[in-house]
Amino acid sequence: MHLETLAVHAGHDIDLATSAVTPPIHLSTTYARETTGAEHKGFLYSRYTNPNRAALESCLAALESGALAAAFSSGSAATMTLLQAIGPAHVILPDDAYFGSIRLAREIFGPWGMDVSTVDMTRLENVRAAMRPNTKLVWVETPSNPLLTIVDIAAVAAIAHQGGAACAVDNTWGTPVLQRPLDLGADISMHSTTKYLGGHSDVLGGALIFRQNDELAQRTLTIQSSGGAVPSPFECWLAMRGIRTMPLRVKAQTASASALAEFLASHPKVEAVHYPGLKKHAGHAIASRQMSGFGGMLSVQVGRSQQESMDIAGRLELFTYATSLGGTESLIENRASVEGPATRAPANLLRVSIGLEHIEDLKADFDEALGGR
Secondary structure, three states: OOHHHHHHHOOOOOOOOOOOOOOOOOOOOEOOEOOOOOEOOOOOEOOOOOHHHHHHHHHHHHHOOOOEEEEEOOHHHHHHHHHHHHOOOEEEEEOOOOHHHHHHHHHHOHHHOOEEEEEOOOOHHHHHHHOOOOEEEEEEEOOOOOOOOOOOHHHHHHHHHHOOOEEEEEOOOOHHHHOOHHHHOOOEEEEOOOOOOOOOOOOOOEEEEEOOOOHHHHHHHHHHHHHOOOOOHHHHHHHHHHHHHHHHHHHHHHHHHHHHHHHHHOOOOEEEEEOOOOOOOOOHHHHHHHOOOOOOEEEEEEOOOHHHHHHHHHHOOOOEEOOOOOOOOOEEEEHHHHHOOOOOOOOOEEEEEOOOOOHHHHHHHHHHHOOOO
């Protein structure tokens, strides 16, 4: 089935008790079972699983053709649990990635024996050179946050596998609509379901989708259930609701982001636009090959300083100055001000998440904030 059909139907069944088309929210934390210990319906305790979570995980696995999926309380919880499952080994991450992922590996797991290397993954020779006998995970993020660099997933996955390591891809910005890491050879696809999958800025969640039900997958699931990094039934329900419209939302956001990127790239008061859909983007060819669209995120460098870029953002009327992305409303923020001294983001870089407003209104808003042409 096509993704649009899967998004509507995967994990959704008519409620047997009431014939409700929209699934109920199962808030029970515990489930009745036989005195022998046998489970009636496959559920025991909500830290292990729950009907809403099971439905979401079934849907997520179907969307990316995975063997199984695990839903988490946040994207960071998903990343943290996977890193904990890897254990005291060597991991490789991109030097341009969500700063929270690098912080987890270095600051949280580093003292526990995790050895972390960060490299420019746009150059495959850097990945090869960083591989060691004890490398257990190569973490890819493409398009990257916030510079939208593009990494060749298939090539990096092949390098990882040659060295006996697993390859995981943060596919939050790619979404199953635009990019399918498991089909490109990756072992794990990670999402912050808070973003495009939920899509309405009202749910916190994360997910790992595994290409195979292997030892790493089972160890990750064991750590998750033991540690309790699970989403609530309501969050799972909200994520499932969002997924139903995700293909249509992402396609509309991608079309608007492409148009805005072209508009800003030609604006005399814009220093640079980072968007893989632009033909001059260094990763355009790879993105064209491994993505069906270039996404609803872009970054733009404007103003001569961090403060001046923030002042320009403050003059926008249709863009809310806020953290996060992937919702129906357009958001913007200066990433250097969020990430602090260790950031790789230029001081005047604004990260832009395109919502569902009309593109001509978004263009006009930016043009006015920039002071016109």
